[in-house]
Amino acid sequence: MSTSPVASWLELSERAYATNVATFRSVAGQGRVGAVLKGNAYGHGLLETLALAHGRVDVLYVITPAEALAIRAWETQHGKPRTEVLVIGAVSASDCVELARQHVSVVAADRGFVDTVAALRSAGLKLDVHVHLDTGLGREGFTRAGLESGEADFFADARDVITVQGVLSHFANTEDVTEQDYARTQLGNFEAGVKLLQARAGVTQDVQRHFAASAAALVLPPARLDVVRVGISMYGLWPSPETRLSARVVLGTLPALEPVLAWKAPSQVVKWLPSGSYVGYGCTWRCAADTRVAVLPVGYWDGYPRLASGKAHVLVNGRRCAVLGRVMMNHLIVDVTHATKDEQPVVATLLGRDQEEQVSIETISGWAQTIHYETMTRLGPHLRRVVVP
Numbered sequence: 209m210s211t212s213p214v215a216s217w218l219e220l221s222e223r224a225y226a227t228n229v230a231t232f233r234s235v236a237g238q239g240r241v242g243a244v245l246k247g248n249a250y251g252h253g254l255l256e257t258l259a260l261a262h263g264r265v266d267v268l269y270v271i272t273p274a275e276a277l278a279i280r281a282w283e284t285q286h287g288k289p290r291t292e293v294l295v296i297g298a299v300s301a302s303d304c305v306e307l308a309r310q311h312v313s314v315v316a317a318d319r320g321f322v323d324t325v326a327a328l329r330s331a332g333l334k335l336d337v338h339v340h341l342d343t344g345l346g347r348e349g350f351t352r353a354g355l356e357s358g359e360a361d362f363f364a365d366a367r368d369v370i371t372v373q374g375v376l377s378h379f380a381n382t383e384d385v386t387e388q389d390y391a392r393t394q395l396g397n398f399e400a401g402v403k404l405l406q407a408r409a410g411v412t413q414d415v416q417r418h419f420a421a422s423a424a425a426l427v428l429p430p431a432r433l434d435v436v437r438v439g440i441s442m443y444g445l446w447p448s449p450e451t452r453l454s455a456r457v458v459l460g461t462l463p464a465l466e467p468v469l470a471w472k473a474p475s476q477v478v479k480w481l482p483s484g485s486y487v488g489y490g491c492t493w494r495c496a497a498d499t500r501v502a503v504l505p506v507g508y509w510d511g512y513p514r515l516a517s518g519k520a521h522v523l524v525n526g527r528r529c530a531v532l533g534r535v536m537m538n539h540l541i542v543d544v545t546h547a548t549k550d551e552q553p554v555v556a557t558l559l560g561r562d563q564e565e566q567v568s569i570e571t572i573s574g575w576a577q578t579i580h581y582e583t584m585t586r587l588g589p590h591l592r593r594v595v596v597p
């Protein structure tokens with residue numbers, strides 16, 4: 209899709225990204241640091257973020273085979289060495305054959321993975337695998353009972369085609385709390401699961417263990433293990449206010465996290481509406497005075513949440529400008545009466561900083577009654593994304 213110059217765009221700050229990687233290097237100590245690029249890199253853009261992450265972090269995590277293959281294609285196109293890529297989402301046997309050819313590792317999470325063993329043998333290919341343990345999230349992964357009943361024993365006989373390179377799990381309740389009791393229980397389950405895999409499934413002593421996403425990496429040191437899988441905080445965002453509070457306590461200081469993303473929109477027109485004019489669908493806003501408005505070519509199609517109607521503001525020339533009436537599919541109308549002196553075009557900051565003012569993704573998500581994870585991943589893939597120094 210071509211993007212018009214009169215369209216909103218996203219800016220990714222390379223400096224902010226580098227700061228966040230450095231923060232996690234220092235948090236992880238000797239451990240390795242991985243970046244999670246699922247969900248179109250949390251809306252930042254897979255390939256644009258890849259340009260920032262490649263060579264800076266040790267491992268890249270994606271959900272789908274297509275994302276992993278896009279990373280390999282980018283590496284070939286840019287003459288970059290192959291970095292470690294792990295598909296943490298569901299994969300079919302035929303996906304695995306293709307991923308094995310491209311030297312991408314995959315996660316095995318249930319006994320259905322035996323089909324992959326068979327497919328690899330007939331294709332004559334080897335694959336690096338990480339075994340997912342369900343330690344209390346109730347999502348994918350071998351459960352304790354499953355391991356005890358022999359569901360993962362097939363790995364012991366699959367060493368001709370499969371190398372178990374890692375064992376992983378995922379926390380259920382690290383972001384919403386300041387006490388990490390449930391996470392510690394999950395860690396205990398994990399160690400028990402790894403022992404079972406070693407005893408029954410031929411998994412070696414030096415297998416790579418990884419468990420922590422952003423929150424646990426920051427606030428639960430025993431969860432850091434061999435690698436941390438950092439999603440949201442590599443983009444400079446706290447998983448939750450609770451995590452931020454805990455980090456101050458656990459680390460003694462607040463680590464530097466810098467938001468990577470800003471969202472800007474040029475005006476398509478700036479004009480006066482006389483007092484008494486209605487604005488937008490449903491005529492939900494009526495101007496109480498002559499009002500200078502800017503019409504912005506951005507709306508809920510682009511990921512600006514309609515639920516923010518009646519609450520939101522954007523920034524123009526360092527001033528807050530209320531979004532008047534409803535957020536539309538392709539338009540926002542904002543009050544720039546006091547933000548500009550004339551009807552020349554303006555550039556509005558929907559997300560990010562403008563002089564002394566800042567709109568955070570948490571603020572927008574609050575207007576929309578959801579979490580920033582959702583708001584970020586709904587940013588339209590069609591939006592133009594530019595990396596700025």
Ligand SMILES: *Cc1c(COP(=O)(O)O)cnc(C)c1O
Pocket residue numbers: 244246296377378420421422423437438439440441447
């Ligand atoms: C999404 C995800 C992560 C990253 O989570 P954040 O909270 O964004 O850091 C890590 N591991 C797994 C398995 C995930 O699904």
